[in-house]
Amino acid sequence: xxxxxxxxxxxxxxxxxxxxxxxxxxxxxxxxxxxxxxxxxxxxxxxxxxxxxxxxxxxxxxxxxxxxxxxxxxxxxxxxxxxxxxxxxxxxxxxxxxxxxxxxxxxxxxxxxxxxxxxxxxxxxxxxxxxxxxxxxxxxxxxxxxxxxxxxxxxxxxx
Amino acid sequence: xxxxxxxxxxxxxxxxxxxxxxxxxxxxxxxxxxxxxxxxxxxxxxxxxxxxxxxxxxxxxxxxxxxxxxxxxxxxxxxxxxxxxxxxxxxxxxxxxxxxxxxxxxxxxxxxxxxxxxxxxxxxxxxxxxxxxxxxxxxxxxxxxxxxxxxxxxxxxxx
DNA sequence: CTAAAAACCTAGTGAAATACTGGGTTAAAT
DNA sequence: ATTTAACCCAGTATTTCACTAGGTTTTTAG
Numbered sequence: 359x360x361x362x363x364x365x366x367x368x369x370x371x372x373x374x375x376x377x378x379x380x381x382x383x384x385x386x387x388x389x390x391x392x393x394x395x396x397x398x399x400x401x402x403x404x405x406x407x408x409x410x411x412x413x414x415x416x417x418x419x420x421x422x423x424x425x426x427x428x429x430x431x432x433x434x435x436x437x438x439x440x441x442x443x444x445x446x447x448x449x450x451x452x453x454x455x456x457x458x459x460x461x462x463x464x465x466x467x468x469x470x471x472x473x474x475x476x477x478x479x480x481x482x483x484x485x486x487x488x489x490x491x492x493x494x495x496x497x498x499x500x501x502x503x504x505x506x507x508x509x510x511x512x513x514x515x516x517x
Numbered sequence: 518x519x520x521x522x523x524x525x526x527x528x529x530x531x532x533x534x535x536x537x538x539x540x541x542x543x544x545x546x547x548x549x550x551x552x553x554x555x556x557x558x559x560x561x562x563x564x565x566x567x568x569x570x571x572x573x574x575x576x577x578x579x580x581x582x583x584x585x586x587x588x589x590x591x592x593x594x595x596x597x598x599x600x601x602x603x604x605x606x607x608x609x610x611x612x613x614x615x616x617x618x619x620x621x622x623x624x625x626x627x628x629x630x631x632x633x634x635x636x637x638x639x640x641x642x643x644x645x646x647x648x649x650x651x652x653x654x655x656x657x658x659x660x661x662x663x664x665x666x667x668x669x670x671x672x673x674x675x676x
Numbered sequence: 677c678t679a680a681a682a683a684c685c686t687a688g689t690g691a692a693a694t695a696c697t698g699g700g701t702t703a704a705a706t
Numbered sequence: 707a708t709t710t711a712a713c714c715c716a717g718t719a720t721t722t723c724a725c726t727a728g729g730t731t732t733t734t735a736g
Contacts, residue, residue: 361520361630364723370623385682393622396725401684408684418733419681434626463552463655464529467593467646471520474637478630487626496622523694544711555696560713567713577704578710677736684731694721702713 361475365438367395368403372437375413376429376484377497383422392500403441410440429484435476520634524597526554527562531596534572535588535643536656542581551659562600569599588643594635 371389378384386404390397404423407413412432413423425432487493530548537543545563549556563582566572571591572582584591646652 362723366621366623366627367724369626370621373622383682387682398727399723399725402725405684415683416733417681417683417731418735420734421682421732423683461655462525462529463532463652463659464525464646465655466649466651467528467641468525471634471637475630475634478633482626487623490625492625493622496620496624500622521694526695546711557698558694558696561696564713574712575704576702576710576712577706579705580703580711582712679734679736681734682732685729687726687728689726690724692721692723695719697716697718699716700714703711705710706708 361438361442364403365442367393367399368407368441369434369437371395371400371403372407372412372425372432372484373487373493374497375423375425376432376488377493379425379429383416383420383424385422388422392503406441407437410436412436412440425484429488432484433480434482434484434487435479438479520597520601523562524601526552526558527566527600528593528596530554530559530562531566531571531584531591531643532646532652533656534582534584535591535647536652538584538588542575542579542583544581547581551662565600566596569595571595571599584643588647591643592639593641593643593646594638597638 370393374389374393375384378388386397386400389395390400404413404415408415408423411426414426415421415423529552533548533552534543537547545556545559548554549559563572563574567574567582570585573585574580574582
Protein backbone atom coordinates (compact mmCIF):
# COMPACT_ATOMS: atom_id res chain seq x y z
CA UNK A 359 0.00 0.00 0.00
CA UNK A 360 1.34 3.35 -0.96
CA UNK A 361 -0.55 6.36 0.35
CA UNK A 362 1.69 9.41 0.43
CA UNK A 363 1.44 13.11 -0.30
CA UNK A 364 0.91 12.19 -3.93
CA UNK A 365 -2.51 10.70 -3.26
CA UNK A 366 -3.25 13.35 -0.64
CA UNK A 367 -2.41 16.12 -3.11
CA UNK A 368 -4.65 14.57 -5.71
CA UNK A 369 -7.61 14.28 -3.33
CA UNK A 370 -7.08 17.79 -2.00
CA UNK A 371 -6.96 19.20 -5.54
CA UNK A 372 -10.06 17.29 -6.60
CA UNK A 373 -11.86 18.54 -3.50
CA UNK A 374 -10.85 22.11 -4.37
CA UNK A 375 -12.26 21.49 -7.85
CA UNK A 376 -15.53 20.20 -6.42
CA UNK A 377 -15.85 23.17 -4.06
CA UNK A 378 -15.36 25.73 -6.83
CA UNK A 379 -17.23 23.80 -9.53
CA UNK A 380 -20.14 26.25 -9.62
CA UNK A 381 -17.94 29.08 -10.94
CA UNK A 382 -17.01 27.37 -14.21
CA UNK A 383 -13.72 25.64 -15.02
CA UNK A 384 -11.00 25.91 -12.37
CA UNK A 385 -7.42 26.56 -13.46
CA UNK A 386 -4.51 24.69 -11.94
CA UNK A 387 -2.94 28.05 -11.11
CA UNK A 388 -5.91 28.78 -8.83
CA UNK A 389 -5.65 25.39 -7.13
CA UNK A 390 -1.90 25.84 -6.79
CA UNK A 391 -2.41 29.19 -5.08
CA UNK A 392 -5.13 28.00 -2.70
CA UNK A 393 -3.74 24.57 -1.82
CA UNK A 394 -0.04 25.43 -1.93
CA UNK A 395 0.87 22.69 -4.42
CA UNK A 396 3.43 23.24 -7.18
CA UNK A 397 1.73 24.05 -10.50
CA UNK A 398 3.90 21.70 -12.51
CA UNK A 399 3.29 18.88 -10.07
CA UNK A 400 -0.45 19.51 -10.33
CA UNK A 401 -0.18 19.28 -14.11
CA UNK A 402 1.36 15.85 -13.78
CA UNK A 403 -1.29 14.68 -11.36
CA UNK A 404 -4.14 16.03 -13.51
CA UNK A 405 -2.68 14.33 -16.53
CA UNK A 406 -3.33 11.05 -14.73
CA UNK A 407 -6.72 12.16 -13.42
CA UNK A 408 -7.75 13.04 -16.97
CA UNK A 409 -6.56 9.70 -18.33
CA UNK A 410 -8.71 8.02 -15.66
CA UNK A 411 -11.62 10.16 -16.86
CA UNK A 412 -12.15 11.82 -13.49
CA UNK A 413 -11.77 15.35 -14.91
CA UNK A 414 -12.19 17.12 -18.24
CA UNK A 415 -9.98 19.94 -19.47
CA UNK A 416 -10.83 23.18 -21.25
CA UNK A 417 -7.86 24.87 -22.88
CA UNK A 418 -7.21 28.53 -23.50
CA UNK A 419 -7.90 31.62 -21.37
CA UNK A 420 -10.77 31.13 -18.95
CA UNK A 421 -10.18 27.41 -19.24
CA UNK A 422 -9.20 24.89 -16.61
CA UNK A 423 -10.61 21.63 -15.34
CA UNK A 424 -13.99 20.38 -14.26
CA UNK A 425 -15.22 17.10 -12.87
CA UNK A 426 -16.22 14.53 -15.49
CA UNK A 427 -19.07 13.36 -13.26
CA UNK A 428 -21.07 14.87 -10.40
CA UNK A 429 -19.13 14.81 -7.13
CA UNK A 430 -21.64 12.32 -5.69
CA UNK A 431 -20.27 9.71 -8.07
CA UNK A 432 -16.55 10.33 -7.57
CA UNK A 433 -14.99 8.43 -4.70
CA UNK A 434 -11.70 9.03 -2.92
CA UNK A 435 -10.52 5.51 -3.75
CA UNK A 436 -10.77 6.27 -7.47
CA UNK A 437 -8.64 9.38 -7.10
CA UNK A 438 -5.91 7.61 -5.16
CA UNK A 439 -6.00 4.75 -7.65
CA UNK A 440 -5.64 7.17 -10.55
CA UNK A 441 -2.39 8.77 -9.36
CA UNK A 442 -0.91 5.87 -7.38
CA UNK A 443 -0.95 3.05 -9.89
CA UNK A 444 -0.14 0.65 -7.06
CA UNK A 445 -2.59 0.93 -4.15
CA UNK A 446 -2.71 -2.63 -2.92
CA UNK A 447 -1.04 -3.62 0.31
CA UNK A 448 0.27 -6.96 -0.91
CA UNK A 449 3.31 -5.92 -2.89
CA UNK A 450 2.75 -8.83 -5.24
CA UNK A 451 -0.19 -6.93 -6.74
CA UNK A 452 -2.79 -9.60 -6.23
CA UNK A 453 -0.67 -12.31 -7.82
CA UNK A 454 0.34 -15.05 -5.46
CA UNK A 455 4.07 -15.31 -6.17
CA UNK A 456 5.34 -12.87 -3.53
CA UNK A 457 8.26 -15.12 -2.65
CA UNK A 458 10.13 -16.87 -5.48
CA UNK A 459 7.03 -18.46 -6.96
CA UNK A 460 5.58 -19.24 -3.55
CA UNK A 461 2.95 -17.26 -1.72
CA UNK A 462 4.38 -15.45 1.32
CA UNK A 463 3.27 -16.18 4.87
CA UNK A 464 1.38 -12.94 5.35
CA UNK A 465 -0.13 -12.66 1.88
CA UNK A 466 -3.72 -13.06 2.99
CA UNK A 467 -3.29 -10.54 5.77
CA UNK A 468 -2.26 -7.80 3.32
CA UNK A 469 -5.06 -8.74 0.95
CA UNK A 470 -7.53 -8.32 3.78
CA UNK A 471 -6.01 -4.96 4.66
CA UNK A 472 -6.17 -3.79 1.05
CA UNK A 473 -9.84 -4.66 0.91
CA UNK A 474 -10.38 -2.82 4.17
CA UNK A 475 -8.73 0.40 3.02
CA UNK A 476 -10.28 0.27 -0.40
CA UNK A 477 -13.79 -0.21 0.85
CA UNK A 478 -13.32 2.61 3.36
CA UNK A 479 -12.14 5.05 0.70
CA UNK A 480 -14.75 3.78 -1.76
CA UNK A 481 -17.46 4.88 0.63
CA UNK A 482 -16.41 8.53 0.63
CA UNK A 483 -17.56 10.72 -2.26
CA UNK A 484 -16.26 14.18 -3.09
CA UNK A 485 -19.66 15.65 -2.33
CA UNK A 486 -19.73 14.07 1.12
CA UNK A 487 -16.40 15.76 1.80
CA UNK A 488 -17.60 19.13 0.49
CA UNK A 489 -20.54 18.94 2.89
CA UNK A 490 -18.37 18.43 5.97
CA UNK A 491 -18.39 21.47 8.22
CA UNK A 492 -14.64 21.52 8.79
CA UNK A 493 -13.97 21.39 5.05
CA UNK A 494 -16.26 24.36 4.50
CA UNK A 495 -14.50 26.33 7.23
CA UNK A 496 -11.02 25.66 5.88
CA UNK A 497 -12.14 26.39 2.33
CA UNK A 498 -13.67 29.73 3.30
CA UNK A 499 -10.38 30.77 4.93
CA UNK A 500 -8.41 29.73 1.86
CA UNK A 501 -10.65 31.74 -0.49
CA UNK A 502 -10.33 34.86 1.67
CA UNK A 503 -6.54 34.52 1.70
CA UNK A 504 -6.37 34.05 -2.08
CA UNK A 505 -8.33 37.26 -2.68
CA UNK A 506 -6.07 39.13 -0.25
CA UNK A 507 -3.03 37.98 -2.17
CA UNK A 508 -4.51 39.05 -5.49
CA UNK A 509 -4.69 35.53 -6.81
CA UNK A 510 -7.60 36.05 -9.15
CA UNK A 511 -8.38 34.13 -12.30
CA UNK A 512 -9.26 35.76 -15.60
CA UNK A 513 -13.02 35.34 -15.30
CA UNK A 514 -13.07 36.83 -11.83
CA UNK A 515 -11.12 39.90 -13.00
CA UNK A 516 -13.32 40.55 -15.99
CA UNK A 517 -16.73 40.36 -14.32
CA UNK B 518 0.69 6.04 5.75
CA UNK B 519 3.67 4.00 4.78
CA UNK B 520 3.17 0.27 4.51
CA UNK B 521 5.85 -1.28 2.35
CA UNK B 522 7.92 -4.44 2.26
CA UNK B 523 9.65 -3.19 5.38
CA UNK B 524 6.56 -3.63 7.52
CA UNK B 525 5.59 -6.79 5.63
CA UNK B 526 9.03 -8.28 6.23
CA UNK B 527 8.79 -7.48 9.93
CA UNK B 528 5.37 -9.07 10.30
CA UNK B 529 6.40 -12.12 8.28
CA UNK B 530 9.53 -12.57 10.40
CA UNK B 531 7.58 -12.19 13.65
CA UNK B 532 5.04 -14.70 12.42
CA UNK B 533 7.86 -17.13 11.61
CA UNK B 534 9.14 -16.57 15.14
CA UNK B 535 5.71 -17.26 16.61
CA UNK B 536 5.29 -20.45 14.56
CA UNK B 537 8.65 -21.88 15.65
CA UNK B 538 8.51 -20.56 19.22
CA UNK B 539 8.03 -24.01 20.73
CA UNK B 540 11.48 -25.16 19.58
CA UNK B 541 13.41 -22.60 21.64
CA UNK B 542 15.07 -19.41 20.36
CA UNK B 543 14.96 -18.90 16.59
CA UNK B 544 18.05 -17.56 14.82
CA UNK B 545 17.81 -14.89 12.16
CA UNK B 546 19.71 -17.23 9.82
CA UNK B 547 16.79 -19.68 10.06
CA UNK B 548 14.22 -16.97 9.37
CA UNK B 549 16.33 -15.68 6.51
CA UNK B 550 16.43 -19.14 4.95
CA UNK B 551 12.72 -19.84 5.35
CA UNK B 552 11.32 -16.42 4.48
CA UNK B 553 13.90 -15.40 1.89
CA UNK B 554 14.84 -12.15 3.61
CA UNK B 555 18.43 -10.89 3.72
CA UNK B 556 20.09 -11.73 7.04
CA UNK B 557 21.62 -8.30 7.47
CA UNK B 558 18.29 -6.63 6.74
CA UNK B 559 16.63 -8.87 9.32
CA UNK B 560 19.24 -7.79 11.86
CA UNK B 561 18.31 -4.17 11.28
CA UNK B 562 14.61 -4.90 11.62
CA UNK B 563 15.08 -6.97 14.78
CA UNK B 564 17.17 -4.22 16.31
CA UNK B 565 14.05 -2.06 16.14
CA UNK B 566 11.75 -4.85 17.27
CA UNK B 567 13.99 -5.39 20.28
CA UNK B 568 14.04 -1.68 21.13
CA UNK B 569 10.22 -1.78 21.06
CA UNK B 570 10.35 -4.75 23.42
CA UNK B 571 8.54 -7.09 21.06
CA UNK B 572 11.36 -9.66 21.07
CA UNK B 573 14.20 -10.74 23.36
CA UNK B 574 17.60 -11.88 22.16
CA UNK B 575 19.79 -14.74 23.33
CA UNK B 576 23.39 -14.51 22.17
CA UNK B 577 25.86 -17.23 21.44
CA UNK B 578 25.45 -20.67 19.86
CA UNK B 579 21.90 -22.01 20.06
CA UNK B 580 20.75 -18.46 20.62
CA UNK B 581 18.40 -16.33 18.60
CA UNK B 582 15.24 -14.44 19.31
CA UNK B 583 12.00 -15.17 21.10
CA UNK B 584 8.82 -13.19 21.62
CA UNK B 585 8.84 -10.94 24.67
CA UNK B 586 5.18 -11.70 25.27
CA UNK B 587 2.79 -14.49 24.28
CA UNK B 588 1.64 -14.17 20.68
CA UNK B 589 -1.92 -13.49 21.86
CA UNK B 590 -0.73 -10.13 23.15
CA UNK B 591 1.34 -9.03 20.16
CA UNK B 592 -0.61 -7.24 17.45
CA UNK B 593 0.33 -6.58 13.86
CA UNK B 594 -0.08 -2.83 14.37
CA UNK B 595 2.67 -2.86 17.01
CA UNK B 596 5.07 -4.61 14.67
CA UNK B 597 4.49 -2.19 11.82
CA UNK B 598 4.79 0.72 14.24
CA UNK B 599 8.10 -0.62 15.54
CA UNK B 600 9.88 -0.71 12.17
CA UNK B 601 8.02 2.08 10.35
CA UNK B 602 8.30 4.95 12.79
CA UNK B 603 5.72 6.83 10.70
CA UNK B 604 2.48 4.90 10.22
CA UNK B 605 -0.10 7.66 10.17
CA UNK B 606 -1.84 8.63 6.95
CA UNK B 607 -1.84 12.37 7.60
CA UNK B 608 1.72 13.31 6.72
CA UNK B 609 1.61 16.04 9.35
CA UNK B 610 1.86 13.33 12.00
CA UNK B 611 -1.24 14.30 13.93
CA UNK B 612 -0.24 17.94 14.19
CA UNK B 613 -2.54 20.29 12.38
CA UNK B 614 -0.07 22.40 10.41
CA UNK B 615 0.00 20.37 7.20
CA UNK B 616 0.02 23.49 5.03
CA UNK B 617 2.17 26.44 6.12
CA UNK B 618 0.65 26.69 9.58
CA UNK B 619 -2.83 25.97 8.31
CA UNK B 620 -4.64 22.67 8.41
CA UNK B 621 -5.06 21.14 4.93
CA UNK B 622 -8.44 20.50 3.33
CA UNK B 623 -8.32 16.74 3.63
CA UNK B 624 -6.67 16.53 7.05
CA UNK B 625 -9.65 14.95 8.79
CA UNK B 626 -10.09 12.40 6.04
CA UNK B 627 -6.55 11.05 6.51
CA UNK B 628 -6.96 11.04 10.27
CA UNK B 629 -10.08 8.91 9.87
CA UNK B 630 -8.23 6.57 7.53
CA UNK B 631 -5.31 6.24 9.94
CA UNK B 632 -7.69 5.27 12.72
CA UNK B 633 -9.33 2.77 10.41
CA UNK B 634 -6.09 1.04 9.43
CA UNK B 635 -4.69 1.13 12.91
CA UNK B 636 -7.75 -0.38 14.52
CA UNK B 637 -7.86 -3.08 11.85
CA UNK B 638 -4.24 -4.08 12.43
CA UNK B 639 -4.64 -3.72 16.20
CA UNK B 640 -7.29 -6.41 16.11
CA UNK B 641 -5.00 -9.04 14.64
CA UNK B 642 -2.67 -10.90 17.01
CA UNK B 643 0.25 -13.11 16.00
CA UNK B 644 -1.53 -16.11 17.48
CA UNK B 645 -4.65 -15.46 15.41
CA UNK B 646 -2.42 -15.52 12.31
CA UNK B 647 -0.66 -18.71 13.38
CA UNK B 648 -4.04 -20.40 13.70
CA UNK B 649 -5.13 -19.58 10.16
CA UNK B 650 -5.25 -22.65 7.97
CA UNK B 651 -3.50 -21.04 4.99
CA UNK B 652 -0.65 -19.87 7.22
CA UNK B 653 -0.19 -23.40 8.56
CA UNK B 654 -0.13 -24.80 5.02
CA UNK B 655 2.45 -22.32 3.76
CA UNK B 656 4.56 -22.78 6.87
CA UNK B 657 4.58 -26.56 6.52
CA UNK B 658 5.81 -26.25 2.93
CA UNK B 659 8.55 -23.83 3.99
CA UNK B 660 9.78 -26.14 6.75
CA UNK B 661 9.95 -29.08 4.35
CA UNK B 662 11.93 -27.02 1.85
CA UNK B 663 14.37 -25.80 4.49
CA UNK B 664 15.13 -29.36 5.56
CA UNK B 665 15.63 -30.39 1.92
CA UNK B 666 18.14 -27.60 1.45
CA UNK B 667 20.02 -28.57 4.60
CA UNK B 668 19.20 -25.33 6.36
CA UNK B 669 19.33 -26.69 9.87
CA UNK B 670 20.14 -24.79 13.01
CA UNK B 671 22.56 -26.02 15.65
CA UNK B 672 19.96 -27.48 17.99
CA UNK B 673 18.29 -29.40 15.19
CA UNK B 674 21.64 -30.92 14.12
CA UNK B 675 22.58 -32.03 17.61
CA UNK B 676 19.36 -33.85 18.51
C1' DC C 677 -4.20 39.13 -36.27
C1' DT C 678 -1.77 39.17 -32.09
C1' DA C 679 -0.93 38.49 -27.38
C1' DA C 680 -1.95 36.17 -23.45
C1' DA C 681 -3.80 32.32 -20.81
C1' DA C 682 -4.14 28.05 -20.07
C1' DA C 683 -3.55 23.04 -20.88
C1' DC C 684 -0.19 19.75 -22.32
C1' DC C 685 4.35 17.42 -22.67
C1' DT C 686 9.18 15.91 -21.67
C1' DA C 687 13.35 15.71 -19.29
C1' DG C 688 15.92 16.24 -15.44
C1' DT C 689 17.02 16.67 -10.31
C1' DG C 690 17.72 16.76 -5.18
C1' DA C 691 16.17 14.46 -1.27
C1' DA C 692 14.51 10.66 1.07
C1' DA C 693 13.48 5.94 1.85
C1' DT C 694 14.11 1.14 0.73
C1' DA C 695 16.52 -2.98 0.67
C1' DC C 696 20.35 -4.44 0.75
C1' DT C 697 26.08 -5.64 1.14
C1' DG C 698 30.16 -5.93 3.74
C1' DG C 699 32.83 -5.34 7.31
C1' DG C 700 33.58 -5.65 11.73
C1' DT C 701 32.86 -6.51 17.47
C1' DT C 702 30.93 -8.78 21.47
C1' DA C 703 28.76 -12.50 24.20
C1' DA C 704 28.05 -17.18 25.20
C1' DA C 705 28.02 -22.12 24.48
C1' DT C 706 30.71 -26.45 23.30
C1' DA D 707 39.67 -21.92 21.89
C1' DT D 708 36.56 -22.06 18.53
C1' DT D 709 32.29 -21.36 16.82
C1' DT D 710 27.84 -19.41 16.80
C1' DA D 711 25.09 -15.96 16.87
C1' DA D 712 23.60 -11.28 18.15
C1' DC D 713 25.06 -6.58 17.60
C1' DC D 714 26.72 -2.48 15.20
C1' DC D 715 28.16 0.71 11.58
C1' DA D 716 29.11 2.47 7.06
C1' DG D 717 28.14 2.50 2.50
C1' DT D 718 25.28 1.83 -1.91
C1' DA D 719 22.12 0.91 -5.85
C1' DT D 720 17.43 1.61 -6.77
C1' DT D 721 13.18 3.71 -6.45
C1' DT D 722 9.92 7.16 -5.41
C1' DC D 723 8.58 11.71 -4.42
C1' DA D 724 8.02 16.43 -5.25
C1' DC D 725 9.46 19.58 -7.87
C1' DT D 726 11.95 22.69 -11.58
C1' DA D 727 12.62 24.09 -16.18
C1' DG D 728 11.75 24.39 -20.56
C1' DG D 729 9.11 23.96 -24.13
C1' DT D 730 4.44 23.28 -27.54
C1' DT D 731 -0.40 23.65 -28.56
C1' DT D 732 -5.02 25.35 -28.15
C1' DT D 733 -8.20 28.98 -27.38
C1' DT D 734 -9.90 33.35 -25.97
C1' DA D 735 -9.79 38.51 -25.72
C1' DG D 736 -8.53 42.69 -27.60
